[in-house]
Amino acid sequence: MSHATGMKYLKDGVLPHMWCPGCGVGVMLGALLRSFEELGYRREDTVVVTGIGCTGKADDYLVTNALHTTHGRALTYATGIKAFNPALHVVALMGDGDSVTIGGNHFLHTARRNMDITAIIINNFNFGMTGGQFSGTTPGGMFTQTCVYGNPERGVNICALAEVAGANYVARTTPYHVWEMKTSIKEALTKKGFSVVEVYSPCPTNFGRHNDMKTAADMLHWLRDKALPVDEFNRRPLQEREGFFPIGKMVDRNEPDFNERYDQIRTIACKG
Template identity: 50%
Template structure:
């Protein structure tokens, strides 16, 4: 039986983390490490690829190989790593700014290509590290440091975006239920192809405070109160679901991944050249 625990993948010497009290990042980190332990991943054959931002710091606490990239480009680096060594399990850690705003183009193309990666996007609805500016997921009406009168844009539904772009596995959980996140991330890691897991999260320092959510506890209650399962949402009228965090698995299908297709094409070309 697999006896590993999340601590086998945690760099305990780096604790405490740099994250603010009440930040959701620690919950997502633990969910990822538990999923690694559940699958018994070999630390030497696992790579955490991060971007920049508060969540981009996560790879510092993960005792596997790591690559700390640039803001918005984590998926591009991860694609190269996976293509160069298909034996690696590659998990990509991005904030909503990183993965869905500056890096939105990489997201849709990694999903379209179906690169065999697991992307975990921590969606705290703003650019946390740089002072709480709005991102591509900030909900309409929200106050951020760059939408002081209330945000006039709608935010992306990231799972719908990833699924429409071609991601075979897409799922959303929240930091109000770390065990559910663990299951979603474990499922994503066990699928071959592009897996996209969004974690609805808490930025208590910027997003919460600016939007009348005063404490970390209130922020978690706010997430819980505004969440609805995918199954329940399907039974409700549209206006009751609007603005809610719909949680669950949105797509889970098989589709040959990019690396496999690429290698098949290359091998066929070599055979033809040798014939």
């Protein structure tokens, strides 16, 4: 039996890639490209939109349509593309800085509109590309280059935010759970409406080294040991959830997406 490699979506001669050893971005990109292949996506029908950052470099490697945009605004470009041509598969790849720190407002409104876009978010709990400053998702008490005594703020829960803001599909995964990651990405790609796959991701270079996880393996073990399937997490009493996080599918609903509602209103307006 042959397995999808996703290689046909990679430009020739681009490897090795730019990401540090042990970084989660390449693992996510591999899972995305294998998902494209398994779903039979054609490069001309597929648009990968990125923001700025280590995650935002992913579009450099692809033969699909790809658009490298500005920090925090990937979802605005993706929204324009999808509104103009609903037939396209539109995927936005963003870091936690891109998606919910500088880009938090756009994230909220893309979910509220329920745009038919798949957002894949590499949450490495810091601004990787610029040297490891804390971001909107850095957990309280953890350390970064700009909170060396511990973060006094609390981190945004991206999945919870996506759920209350109106996304149709929300899941969390990690590079340790790479097979489940591909399943989540395929579900997200095929779900109509706004889909979010959050990838808790190792950044050994800038986050791990400040938090007693100096190697890629240390970071993967942290993700392995702290991740709980969402049902198991929810069954635990609150005090036993401390320090753990849920993974798996958290939201799967079928609210009409933006284009569907727009078409309904246009039909009514045209009749009037």
